[in-house]
Amino acid sequence: MRQLLIEYKRSLREARKMLKTIDSKLDPSLIDKEDKGLINNIISDLEYAIEWLKSGRNPDARRGIDKNxxxxxxxxxxxxxxxxxxxxxxxxxxxxxxxxxxxxxxxxxxxxxxxxxxxxxxxxxxxxxxxxxxxxxxxxxxxxxxxxxxxxxxxxxxxxxxxx
CATH class of the missing domain: 1.10.10.10 (Winged helix-like DNA-binding domain superfamily/Winged helix DNA-binding domain)
Known part of the structure; x- marks a missing residue:
């Protein structure tokens, strides 16, 4: 599990680097804009998975049924x-x-x-x-x-x- 968490964090860093390179372009193309949306989704999913792995529970569940x-x-x-x-x-x-x-x-x-x-x-x-x-x-x-x-x-x- 620890190895998986490390891999997810590494992937998250890479995704953020890719997003930075797209954001640094002065005149992004249509493909760059689509890629930016995909990369944002990847970052969001990775952050969600990392939080779940760290806490051991669903990060979105705010109701009592999922309290510690x-x-x-x-x-x-x-x-x-x-x-x-x-x-x-x-x-x-x-x-x-x-x-x-x-x-x-x-x-x-x-x-x-x-x-x-x-x-x-x-x-x-x-x-x-x-x-x-x-x-x-x-x-x-x-x-x-x-x-x-x-x-x-x-x-x-x-x-x-x-x-x-």
Missing amino acids: GVYLTDPGVLDILPVQVVYKELSKELPSFERELIEDALCTLSDREKDVFMMIKVEGLTFDNTADLLGVKKSTVQTHLERAEKKINERKIGSLFLVS
């Missing part, structure tokens, strides 16, 4: 977190009526709002961790949580389950 911490987390670990186990045990202990109330309140939420609500309120994750896992900004997580809580409160007020 994701590579350190085994997805199987998420299934055995104590908070989730406690939630699963609590849901088994709830009477069916209360479970139906919860499901009724959660059915009004969008998938993203439900994910955010469950991650923060049930699993106890922070806004930052939730934002990283979902690949959004912290403020977006806060907005989704506020909307979810508002919808749940509205559902509590207007739910047919609560009418006696």
Whole structure:
């Protein structure tokens, strides 16, 4: 891998030299202009590949799914977190009526709002961790949580389950 990185850097230097020679021409021909475009593309691709080789991840991926911490987390670990186990045990202990109330309140939420609500309120994750896992900004997580809580409160007020 190190040898490949060295070769890419060498190729990048050569491509930049070729670009300089074309730029130094006072009256470039049509072929020179086409070559300049190709060389710029080569330089861009080489810089991209070098960055990928250096960091070990896709340089263009700016979302949470490709953050460094994701590579350190085994997805199987998420299934055995104590908070989730406690939630699963609590849901088994709830009477069916209360479970139906919860499901009724959660059915009004969008998938993203439900994910955010469950991650923060049930699993106890922070806004930052939730934002990283979902690949959004912290403020977006806060907005989704506020909307979810508002919808749940509205559902509590207007739910047919609560009418006696």
